[in-house]
Amino acid sequence: MKLLSFMAASFISATSLLAQANGIWTDPVAAAKESHYQLQGEYAGTGLGAQVISLGRGQYCAVLFPGGLPGAGWDETNKIILHGTTESGKVVLKTPTKKSLKYVAKDATDFSPVKKYPPVGQKAYSGLIDGDKINIKTHLGQYISLAKTVRKSPTLGKSAPAGAVVLFDGSNKDAFNGGRLDEATKLLNTDGKDVRTKEKFNNYHMHIEFMLPYKPDARGQGRGNSGFYQVDHYEVQVLDSFGLHGETNECGGVYKKATPRINMAMPPLTWQTYDVDFTNAVVENGKVVKHATMTLRHNGVLIHENLEIVGKTGGARKDPIGTPGPIRFQGHGNPVQYRNVWVIKK
Secondary structure (H helix, E strand, O other): OHHHHHHHHHHHHHHHHHHHHOOOEOOHHHHOOOHHHHHOEEEEEOOEEEEEEEOOOOEEEEEEEEOOEOOEEOOOOOOEEEEEEEEOOEEEEEOOOOOOOEEOOOOHHHEEOOOOOOOOOOOOOEEEEEOOEEEEEOOOOOEEEEEEEOOOOOOOOOOOOOOOEEEEOOOOOOOEEOOEEOOOOOOEEOOOOOEEEOOOEOOEEEEEEEEOOEOOOOOHHHOOOEEEEEOOOEEEEEOOOOOOOOOOOOOOOEOOOEOOOOOOOOOOOOOEEEEEEEEOOEEEOOEEEEOEEEEEEEOOEEEEEEEEEOOOOOOOOOOOOOOOEOOEEEOOOOOOEEEEEEEEEO
16 A cells, blocks of 8 residues: 555656646645746735736736725726836836737737736836735835735635535545546546536536646646536636636636626636536527526635526537536646535525
8 A cells, every 4th residue: 555655646746747847837835946936926015906927937917906906905997017027036027118918928028917908097117026025116106015915715615514415525536527536635636638527417506616727838728728617518717817807718707608797816726716506597398488597706706696698608518408417627638626516406
């Protein structure tokens, strides 16, 4: 047994090292040794929040939120975008020099985290990321200090209530077809392939916790793309959209159908939650008399309320709308990890 455990640990370690060599981190402990990972994340100060996106090769983009971080004081309108370059171990933040930027561009100097640049509220700020602090200089010459903060979803680790069906608690993956139970971490890994529940569901409340890989050199859909399919018909996107605008194909979006009310994505390699109330479509005599509806909280914040979903999303199973179906965690070639998955049938 000791030999098998050693071999398993060695395999996990080798897999992790290979991923890191390819610019993909799946282990937060390993990533924490990298300075570029340490600097990305959330910062907060009096009346101002910041999300720092690592873009690889010592480049960053900082999104400043007047009022505070998304879901924690931001006015949900104004943003200030700064580009960051590593100089002598520190990151110097400046207003982008180019008047026109492209959404999630590969080139960091062209990168914009908002669909339309400049965003509402853009001002000529500057700053310096030094360790776990950001010192911001406003356009009026005032200084604001922001400290690194790590937020956690209020539903993180929430226990399955009485009557719930526990689909995954780290002990086994018997409830699923596909996926891999990591014996060392006790997490459910997609390993880039689809994972579906063996049981079919119809109307339910469901809780899942997921962790996305850290891929600083990737952009857009290449940044940990996955999906959380309701009855395998309706995809809620799972993606590292930290700091971005919040689109239908980004985290919290219903794929190509609905944008999240607010982008509540947290940094990669941090645990995030979806809490969903789903009611399936109703079909009578071959006619849809009631479309599927969904209320969704991302990291505890309401992003969709009684959303009517008209028609399937891409990649759905072929069975007719309104039929019970499995829950799917889409692989899409990306190593996404899940834990604490349970559902209450309604």
